[in-house]
Amino acid sequence: MADKTKKQGNFAPGDAPTYESVLQCMRCGFCLPTCPTFVLTGRERSSPRGRVALARAVHEENLDFTEALKQESFFCLDCRACTTACPSGVKAGEVMEVCRSQSHQVFPGGHLSKSFRNFILKRMLPDPDLLEAGMLPARLYQRLGIQWLVRHSHILKLGPDWMDKAEGMLPKLDAPLRGQLPEMTPAKGEKRGRVAFFLGCVMTLLYPDVSRQTVRVLAGQGFDVVTPAQAKCCGAPHMSEGDRETTRELAKFNIDLFLSQDVDYIVTDCAGCGASLKEYEELLAEEEDHARLELFRSKVRDVNEFLSEVGLRTEELQEVKVSVTYHEPCHLCHAQNVSAQPRQLIRSIPGVEFREMKESSWCCGSAATWGLKFSEESQQVLDRKLANVAATDADYLVTTNPGCHLQLAWGLKQADMPQPVIHLMELLGRATPD
Ligand code: SF4
Ligand code: SF4
Incomplete structure (x- = not known):
């Protein structure tokens, strides 16, 4: 900058x-x-x-x-x-x-906090294998019934607020998607092109079914989908924590990897990753070849933006009879200016009734680790969102970013509200025949 x-x-x-x-x-x-x-x-x-x-x-x-x-x-x-x-x-x-x-x-901070920060940001997050290994204890914690004990004993209420909230936000953890997706998922029906799918860290670890549906939807829409398993974290957590140096290293790696694929577009289903990938151009402006940066930037698309741009093939979509409302992730509507496209997609799904909520672009209060660091303020930001969700009385709350997904699902559960949160690609996945 x-x-x-x-x-x-x-x-x-x-x-x-x-x-x-x-x-x-x-x-x-x-x-x-x-x-x-x-x-x-x-x-x-x-x-x-x-x-x-x-x-x-x-x-x-x-x-x-x-x-x-x-x-x-x-x-x-x-x-x-x-x-x-x-x-x-x-x-x-x-x-x-x-x-x-x-x-x-x-304000460099103490040795211990610096070492911990460096381990998470510089060692763990840039290494997909280490990241997956790091999630194993959390999966065992759920599988072995320790989570049940912790939740029923309310023991975490004795600790800081963020700890209880972080535990309560954990979705049911399944095996990471990275090793399960084929290197290339072939297009169905008449082929329309070839895209690379950027599988984000949070998506593969916390929401593998969402990205499985994204790849299925893209293939169902006529695109060969290449998923490079070597892709590294987009760098969004590093930017958020002020580690621009590691973000630059990750950006260079991902640019090299994705430009070496023979694809028309690079597509992501995570609003945070999409914003980060699109900002590589500015981040590396002083040290990388401009033509390569421009080429990379010209190929990156959020999946909603992409499907809207190429046109959704609706002839084969099945009816999904539900009412939904839509929460706009800040990193999609404000950072990427993608706002109308998700609504167009929702309205194209046969059977779906779309109910617009008030202040759909008001933040949910998640913002990476902000919702944990400032849990009281985060709750106030979230309450305003939940009131707007409740007013729609929709069956489902749709969003397109894993951070929002975690925060909203947690908030709805705390407030005893009935709406499940689903990603727009899960909704589209239900409409897509096998
Ligand atoms: S909108 Fe806010 S940031 Fe922009 S010029 Fe006005 S005061 Fe400054
Ligand atoms: S918290 Fe306020 S200053 Fe910061 S990005 Fe959001 S609107 Fe802008």
């Missing part, structure tokens, strides 16, 4: 927001009602405008990189709702993302 050879005001050397990115704000305030942290606190410094003003003051050497700016950079959900609302194109969420990286330089 910055030319590191240029002076960066009071920012430390390395990644910092560019001066241009903080100058664009004209302080109009249009973003304020869209920002969950401003709505919750009413605090100017927790608003997009206030956050950008803090970063500008550091650039202009009127302020050091303070603890307050560090706190605000992590308190921002990076939901990007402010970017959609901003007439000047200010990207406050992205400015805060870069400030997180500054935070680690200015």
